Amino acid sequence: MDRIKVRLINYTPKPLETVTWAALISYWEEWESEAFERTTMADVRRHLPKVLSYGHESILEHAVFTFAIEGCSRVCTHQLIRHRIASYTQQSHRYIKLNPQDVEETFLIPESIKEKPELYEKWKQLMEGAIRLYKEAYENGVHQEDARYILPQAVRTKIVVTMNLRELKHFFGLRTCERAQWEINYVAWKMLEEISKVEELNPIIKWAKLGPRCIQLGYCPERELMPEGCLKRTREKWMEIAEG
Numbered sequence: 001m002d003r004i005k006v007r008l009i010n011y012t013p014k015p016l017e018t019v020t021w022a023a024l025i026s027y028w029e030e031w032e033s034e035a036f037e038r039t040t041m042a043d044v045r046r047h048l049p050k051v052l053s054y055g056h057e058s059i060l061e062h063a064v065f066t067f068a069i070e071g072c073s074r075v076c077t078h079q080l081i082r083h084r085i086a087s088y089t090q091q092s093h094r095y096i097k098l099n100p101q102d103v104e105e106t107f108l109i110p111e112s113i114k115e116k117p118e119l120y121e122k123w124k125q126l127m128e129g130a131i132r133l134y135k136e137a138y139e140n141g142v143h144q145e146d147a148r149y150i151l152p153q154a155v156r157t158k159i160v161v162t163m164n165l166r167e168l169k170h171f172f173g174l175r176t177c178e179r180a181q182w183e184i185n186y187v188a189w190k191m192l193e194e195i196s197k198v199e200e201l202n203p204i205i206k207w208a209k210l211g212p213r214c215i216q217l218g219y220c221p222e223r224e225l226m227p228e229g230c231l232k233r234t235r236e237k238w239m240e241i242a243e244g
Contacts, residue, residue: 003071003104003156004183006190008198015063016204019165020044023051023059041200049207060165060208067191070158073108076183077159079175085167091158094145097138098155103127107154108183127152165208173213176238178230179222189237196241205242212238 012018017039024047025031051059069080081088100106107127113120130150137147163171168191174180175188192210195201209216215238220226 001186003108004186004190005068005070006187006194007068008065008191008194009068009160010066011198011201012063012065014039014200015065015165016041016044016048016200019059019062020048020051022062023047023056026056045203048204052207057166057169057208060169061167063165064162065165065168065195066160066162067194068158068160069187071108071156072159072183072187073154074157075108075153075181076187077157078153079181079184080159080161080187083163083167083171085163086171087162089160093148093151093155093157097144098134098151100131100134103131106131106156107152108156109154110182127154165204169208169210169216172210173216176212176234177214177222178212178227178234179225189241193241196244199244202242202244211242 017036020043021036021039024035069077077088077090098106103109103124109120109123113123130152134147134150137150138144172188172192175184176192178185180188192205195210196205204210212234214220214231214234220231
């Protein structure tokens with residue numbers, strides 16, 4: 001997993017002030033556009049937690065966040081793009097010709113494969129064969145847009161993801177759950193960690209309960225499908241991140 005990199009690249013300037021200012025339109029008679037310049041973090045702390053505690057989350061849509069994700073597989077990005085209220089720009093294997101040096105640089109290998117030496121060797125042979133055939137194809141005049149059909153879903157990729165804060169909450173609710181597939185689960189937690197590292201953003205993790213649904217709801221909606229002990233593990237992991 002050390003080759004997967006997740007970075008928070010950009011976000012709405014003064015995001016918490018923005019969503020707080022937007023919230024005030026619903027119950028502040030003196031609301032005005034000029035009030036945004038006067039909105040302070042003191043105002044945010046006074047109003048935003050209370051508004052969110054009422055379940056008024058549409059205001060979160062006024063803040064957007066952009067992440068860069070590198071080294072994940074196309075298995076992961078196929079799951080990621082199912083979150084439709086978002087914008088994506090992905091590395092194109094139509095235009096970019098891969099120049100693979102080794103199997104693990106080019107493909108993401110699941111730990112479940114590595115734990116079985118004989119299967120791992122067969123897996124590597126198959127991937128190495130795919131690499132050789134891919135290179136042979138474009139060296140014989142096949143454009144990379146057709147040569148890419150050889151590449152398995154395990155091929156590593158890069159993607160830029162932009163979501164508003166409300167959609168991020170929905171994304172985290174599903175993908176930081178222990179029952180989520182392991183790779184996108186790892187990416188989702190890394191995205192949440194990136195938010196937590198920014199001092200001005202960290203408070204929203206607790207206020208909006210950004211995290212798995214058991215944190216958001218106070219119980220596990222997976223019920224009998226819930227892994228044993230996951231509530232305790234998840235809460236401890238979430239609290240560590242939320243505390244910054």
